Amino acid sequence: MLEKRIIVCLDVREGKTTKGIKFRGNVDIGDPVEMARSYYHGGVDELVFYDITASSEHRSVMLDVVAEVARQIFVPFSVGGGIATVDQMRNVLLAGAEKVSVNSQAVKDPLIIDQGAAAFGNQCVVLGMDVQADGEMPSGYRVVINGGRAPTDRDALQWALEAVDRGAGEIVLNSIDADGTTSGYDCRVTRMISESVSVPVVASGGAGTPQHVAEVFCDGAADAALVASMVHYGRYSIADIKRYLAADGIAVRLDGLV
Amino acid sequence: MSVGIVDYEAGNLKSVETALLALGARIVISDRPEVLLQADRLIFPGVGDAAAAMRVLKARGLDQAIVQFVNSGRPVLGICLGSQIVLDASEENSAVCLGLVPGIARRFAPDSGLKIPHMGWNQVEPTADHYLFSAIPSGTSFYFVHSYYPQPQDSAAVIGCTDYGVRFTAALCRDNLAAVQFHPEKSGRYGLRMLQNFLEYRA
Numbered sequence: 001m002l003e004k005r006i007i008v009c010l011d012v013r014e015g016k017t018t019k020g021i022k023f024r025g026n027v028d029i030g031d032p033v034e035m036a037r038s039y040y041h042g043g044v045d046e047l048v049f050y051d052i053t054a055s056s057e058h059r060s061v062m063l064d065v066v067a068e069v070a071r072q073i074f075v076p077f078s079v080g081g082g083i084a085t086v087d088q089m090r091n092v093l094l095a096g097a098e099k100v101s102v103n104s105q106a107v108k109d110p111l112i113i114d115q116g117a118a119a120f121g122n123q124c125v126v127l128g129m130d131v132q133a134d135g136e137m138p139s140g141y142r143v144v145i146n147g148g149r150a151p152t153d154r155d156a157l158q159w160a161l162e163a164v165d166r167g168a169g170e171i172v173l174n175s176i177d178a179d180g181t182t183s184g185y186d187c188r189v190t191r192m193i194s195e196s197v198s199v200p201v202v203a204s205g206g207a208g209t210p211q212h213v214a215e216v217f218c219d220g221a222a223d224a225a226l227v228a229s230m231v232h233y234g235r236y237s238i239a240d241i242k243r244y245l246a247a248d249g250i251a252v253r254l255d256g257l258v
Numbered sequence: 259m260s261v262g263i264v265d266y267e268a269g270n271l272k273s274v275e276t277a278l279l280a281l282g283a284r285i286v287i288s289d290r291p292e293v294l295l296q297a298d299r300l301i302f303p304g305v306g307d308a309a310a311a312m313r314v315l316k317a318r319g320l321d322q323a324i325v326q327f328v329n330s331g332r333p334v335l336g337i338c339l340g341s342q343i344v345l346d347a348s349e350e351n352s353a354v355c356l357g358l359v360p361g362i363a364r365r366f367a368p369d370s371g372l373k374i375p376h377m378g379w380n381q382v383e384p385t386a387d388h389y390l391f392s393a394i395p396s397g398t399s400f401y402f403v404h405s406y407y408p409q410p411q412d413s414a415a416v417i418g419c420t421d422y423g424v425r426f427t428a429a430l431c432r433d434n435l436a437a438v439q440f441h442p443e444k445s446g447r448y449g450l451r452m453l454q455n456f457l458e459y460r461a
Contacts, residue, residue: 253379253399
């Protein structure tokens with residue numbers, strides 16, 4: 001049986017991680033490679049790195065991080081943040097990432113999804129989408145871009161369907177309303193998107209407890225769950241989350257838990 | 259001891275390369291038959307389209323090189339798409355494949371209600387005593403990303419199975435040739451263990 005994935009998200013700015021003040025052990029909390037190693041040895045199923053570097057001249061630093069992560073961890077990982085061209089996608093994949101995610105840029109120029117899928121295969125192209133509840137939209141959710149700051153005229157469900165049609169092999173669905181609240185994922189929008197598209201959907205935004213993760217698998221029909229602050233600040237380990245899920249009857253990978 | 263990795267523009271070789279280097283292997287990545295035929299063992303990884311992969315293999319004479327390598331008795335490992343193109347054919351764009359193992363690659367039924375591709379960790383149950391699974395517990399999870407799966411004609415070729423709506427062949431073999439549908443290079447410590455088993459295998 002396919003297991004539900006727990007994916008840790010690391011924000012990286014100019015080569016340094018930006019969260020993790022209470023990270024366990026002797027890990028340099030500013031070092032994305034060290035943090036990735038720690039999560040890898042703790043049983044994480046996958047990792048996501050978001051490059052939040054503001055200026056484009058420092059973007060090459062991220063490629064060094066990607067290459068070093070690839071040398072040290074042996075689970076899949078994806079890279080996103082500011083990816084705007086097929087060449088940038090290629091650089092990230094050649095550095096050793098399995099997948100590359102596009103978000104705002106794909107809304108502005110959807111052809112990047114088609115081009116990425118044609119060049120590297122659908123399984124390499126992840127659509128990241130930020131959504132916000134909005135009664136004026138047909139599905140009840142609006143796509144927002146630029147880190148949630150800029151509303152668009154796109155309906156969340158329509159955009160998800162279009163992106164999959166264009167070749168996105170996975171969707172990371174982030175609820176702007178839930179993001180940062182640690183009061184739980186938006187299971188409603190997650191279920192709506194997940195049950196409408198043919199590709200896996202990764203729920204993002206709002207996780208605060210293992211119970212929230214269980215909810216988004218059961219009520220939200222998510223295929224995977226992104227976690228960040230609940231593990232970065234040391235409140236829970238990957239093992240804590242997975243053991244909770246397993247006790248709840250949810251299939252997870254239990255190998256390698258510490 | 260050197261390990262040849264077949265470069266045929268079928269997806270990312272980087273993760274296979276880094277995993278083998280982490281295990282201390284000496285590797286040679288090439289798209290040239292004469293270079294690869296010098297290696298002591300051979301890996302052909304790959305993701306993507308079976309028909310496109312076969313076109314590239316043929317254009318470079320790599321199809322014959324792989325067959326020749328297998329027939330030489332040296333250890334060969336196919337990964338992901340590599341587990342499909344060893345068969346006679348694939349349903350993917352009606353590709354004619356290498357014909358090393360009788361059988362075809364089938365697509366997961368789109369009306370099954372299951373997400374396609376089959377992406378993520380799933381348990382593999384060894385169905386035969388094969389060196390690849392040495393020191394790996396039955397039911398260990400490996401990382402999969404695929405929409406087609408190998409279906410060997412002869413059940414004796416099957417060495418590992420996985421459930422995803424259907425029970426499908428996740429690992430297969432023919433003599434010195436073994437192939438896995440999942441990605442050992444991305445499957446944590448047991449994935450590395452499997453690659454190490456391949457590196458240590460004495461035919």
